[in-house]
Amino acid sequence: MATVNMKTQVQKKTRQSLVDSYPIANDDIGWYFRVKEITNGRYCVEGSDAWGRLVSFSGIDPDELLKVAVTAARDLNSRIQRELARRVMHELNCGHSVTTDAFLDSVVRWWSNEGWAQVKCPYCSQLSHAAVVNDRISIGVIDGGPGGVLIAHSVRGVTGLVVYIASIDYDGRRWDFTARG
Numbered sequence: 001m002a003t004v005n006m007k008t009q010v011q012k013k014t015r016q017s018l019v020d021s022y023p024i025a026n027d028d029i030g031w032y033f034r035v036k037e038i039t040n041g042r043y044c045v046e047g048s049d050a051w052g053r054l055v056s057f058s059g060i061d062p063d064e065l066l067k068v069a070v071t072a073a074r075d076l077n078s079r080i081q082r083e084l085a086r087r088v089m090h091e092l093n094c095g096h097s098v099t100t101d102a103f104l105d106s107v108v109r110w111w112s113n114e115g116w117a118q119v120k121c122p123y124c125s126q127l128s129h130a131a132v133v134n135d136r137i138s139i140g141v142i143d144g145g146p147g148g149v150l151i152a153h154s155v156r157g158v159t160g161l162v163v164y165i166a167s168i169d170y171d172g173r174r175w176d177f178t179a180r181g
């Protein structure tokens with residue numbers, strides 16, 4: 001009797017199994033490549049990563065094809081990074097969760113010295129406080145008193161978030177806070 005192995009998730013491939021099929025290893029970016037001559041003087045370069053993503057290019061100059069394939073693999077990596085960053089959700093004090101874009105859209109006050117923001121929930125209007133620094137947003141309540149501290153219940157890494165005195169850049173957009181507090 002044959003048994004059927006139902007795979008519901010993509011299995012991460014080991015480096016060894018990748019190198020067996022794609023012997024040109026680029027460990028810096030986690031991609032592995034191979035060059036095949038497909039017809040006389042015509043080559044195909046293929047690359048794969050541990051998650052089975054593929055890039056493939058054909059032409060006459062194998063060295064040039066390999067460069068193009070590495071660049072494409074790099075681009076794919078950074079696109080995936082950005083995509084993952086976009087999926088980060090921030091939990092506000094009311095319990096509603098918002099994307100980074102929605103969070104930044106909802107800032108009603110910005111204290112540039114502390115890097116603190118007051119955020120109005122787009123669903124229920126309840127206010128939360130947040131500390132916003134490069135690549136990270138923490139949400140919670142400010143514990144009063146001189147030099148108060150933010151007690152955070154939600155701390156999320158946000159790749160590519162850049163905080164300036166009166167604005168924040170993220171994912172190709174700029175949020176300007178000069179008129180907000």
Ligand SMILES: [Zn+2]
Binds near residue numbers: 094
């Ligand atoms: Zn809410």
